[in-house]
Amino acid sequence: xxxxxxxxxxxxxxxxxxxxxxxxxxxxxxxxxxxxxxxxxxxxxxxxxxxxxxxxxxxxxxxxxxxxxxxxxxxxxxxxxxxxxxxxxxxxxxxxxxxxxxxxxxxxxxxxxxxxxxxxxxxxxxxxxxxxxxxxxxxxxxxxxxxxxxxxxxxxxxxxxxxxxxxxxxxxxxxxxxxxxxxxxxxxxxxxxxxxxxxxxxxxxxxxxxxxxxxxxxxxxxxxxxxxxxxxxxxxxxxxxxxxxxxxx
Amino acid sequence: xxxxxxxxxxxxxxxxxxxxxxxxxxxxxxxxxxxxxxxxxxxxxxxxxxxxxxxxxxxxxxxxxxxxxxxxxxxxxxxxxxxxxxxxxxxxxxxxxxxxxxxxxxxxx
Numbered sequence: 001x002x003x004x005x006x007x008x009x010x011x012x013x014x015x016x017x018x019x020x021x022x023x024x025x026x027x028x029x030x031x032x033x034x035x036x037x038x039x040x041x042x043x044x045x046x047x048x049x050x051x052x053x054x055x056x057x058x059x060x061x062x063x064x065x066x067x068x069x070x071x072x073x074x075x076x077x078x079x080x081x082x083x084x085x086x087x088x089x090x091x092x093x094x095x096x097x098x099x100x101x102x103x104x105x106x107x108x109x110x111x112x113x114x115x116x117x118x119x120x121x122x123x124x125x126x127x128x129x130x131x132x133x134x135x136x137x138x139x140x141x142x143x144x145x146x147x148x149x150x151x152x153x154x155x156x157x158x159x160x161x162x163x164x165x166x167x168x169x170x171x172x173x174x175x176x177x178x179x180x181x182x183x184x185x186x187x188x189x190x191x192x193x194x195x196x197x198x199x200x201x202x203x204x205x206x207x208x209x210x211x212x213x214x215x216x217x218x219x220x221x222x223x224x225x226x227x228x229x230x231x232x233x234x235x236x237x238x239x240x241x242x243x244x245x246x247x248x249x
Numbered sequence: 250x251x252x253x254x255x256x257x258x259x260x261x262x263x264x265x266x267x268x269x270x271x272x273x274x275x276x277x278x279x280x281x282x283x284x285x286x287x288x289x290x291x292x293x294x295x296x297x298x299x300x301x302x303x304x305x306x307x308x309x310x311x312x313x314x315x316x317x318x319x320x321x322x323x324x325x326x327x328x329x330x331x332x333x334x335x336x337x338x339x340x341x342x343x344x345x346x347x348x349x350x351x352x353x354x355x356x357x358x
Contacts, residue, residue, distance in 0.1 A: 027339065030339050031339075034342065044251075044254060045254075047252055047255065048251060048252065048254035048255055048258065051255045051258045051259075052254070052257075052261065055258050055259060055261075055262035056258055056262045057265075058265055060293065060297065061261065061265065064296060064297070064300055065261060067300045067303075067304060069254065069257075075260065078257060078260075079257075079260045079261060079264055080264075081296060082261045082264055082265060083264035083268070084289065084292040084296070085292060085293060085296055086264070086265040087268050087289040088268075088289065088290065089268040090268045090271070090272060090281070091286070093268070093269050093270065093271065093272035094272035094276070096272075096273060097272045097276040098276070101276065108270075108274055109270060109273075111273065112266065112269040112274070113269065113270075115269045115273075168353070169353065170346070170350050171324070171345070171346040171347065171348070171349035171350035171351075171353065172346060173321070173349075174323075174324035174325075174346055174349040175324075175342060175345075176300075176304055177300070177301045177304035177324065177325050178301075178324040178325055178328035178341060178345040179338065180298075180300040180301035181297070181298070181301040181328045181329050181332075182328040182329065182332040182338040182342065183297050183338065184293075184294050184297035184298045184301060185328075185333055186332060186336070186338065187293045187294045187297065192291060193290075193291060194294075196291040196292075196294045196295040196298075197295060197297070197298035198298070199295065200294065200295030200296065200297075200298040200299040200302075201302035202302075203299070204298070204300070204302050204303045205299075205303055205307060205316075208303045208307040208314055209307060209316060212314060213303050213309075213314070216299065216307070217296070217300055219299075220296065220298065220299025220302075220303070221292055221295050221296035221299055222292075222295075223295070224294070224299065225288045225289075225292050225295050226288075228291045229284070229287060229288060229291065
């Protein structure tokens with residue numbers, strides 16, 4: 001995967017990459033702002049929200065962590081659910097590995113930190129257009145589509161959130177459940193995902209009523225996939241790979 | 250400024266980074282059984298749905314928890330509907346928040 005491409009082809013592909021980045025960056029910034037607001041409403045300090053965005057840099061799990069913390073879930077539960085939610089990156093990393101195998105270990109280690117759904121999708125498309133890897137293109141895709149807008153917008157959201165005295169008056173307390181529901185829809189690509197979501201929601205509510213939201217959320221997250229695996233998958237769905245369409249890192 | 254959750258963020262990062270890095274740093278090591286990969290793919294919708302449902306349907310009371318029906322459900326329904334229709338999260342969030350704010354302004358929630 002190191003076949004050459006002309007400087008003109010590289011320039012053309014990078015121009016296209018920038019075009020693709022623009023729309024995603026706007027979306028990432030929007031959700032970074034919402035994440036910052038939501039985290040602030042849940043009692044996160046600006047420092048806590050920013051460290052999470054910089055170090056974890058995984059939108060859905062960060063939104064989820066806000067819910068876990070607000071629901072009183074113990075830290076080990078938060079960490080386990082975060083690991084499960086973010087395990088999909090294994091697939092992206094494995095797909096990129098053959099393209100980047102001639103880069104140094106240190107460079108690959110650094111590149112891994114900014115690997116998101118969007119970085120994967122943009123850079124793979126760029127590499128395929130070129131017929132080879134373009135490390136600079138990867139960094140452009142990963143940082144400008146999500147890392148920079150997500151973190152700047154988180155900062156703006158968490159600072160702005162501190163200025164709003166009663167967020168529920170403006171409906172801002174509804175952002176979190178609405179965002180979770182919308183993100184969930186983005187991941188439902190077939191019958192199994194639908195069953196996982198339905199059972200996850202039902203089990204989450206039932207167990208929460210009996211044992212508290214912290215336990216309920218974990219139960220929903222673990223039981224939903226089990227129920228879904230017991231559901232036959234139509235052959236036509238087998239080739240569909242769920243990709244986050246939301247612009248979240 | 251509170252920093253209690255900084256350690257939580259570090260722990261979350263510590264379990265997130267390996268899934269991003271291991272295949273890049275040690276190709277081949279990530280090969281999990283297909284059943285395990287299927288399970289992991291399904292965790293996302295299950296956890297997110299649980300979070301959404303619990304957030305709007307369960308409230309804390311003096312006696313523990315109780316089932317809640319409220320105007321916040323509208324925001325969730327709007328988000329699901331618009332995400333299904335447009336495949337874009339933002340319009341659903343905006344409509345949901347505006348619906349809830351207007352309903353509360355009218356004294357409905």
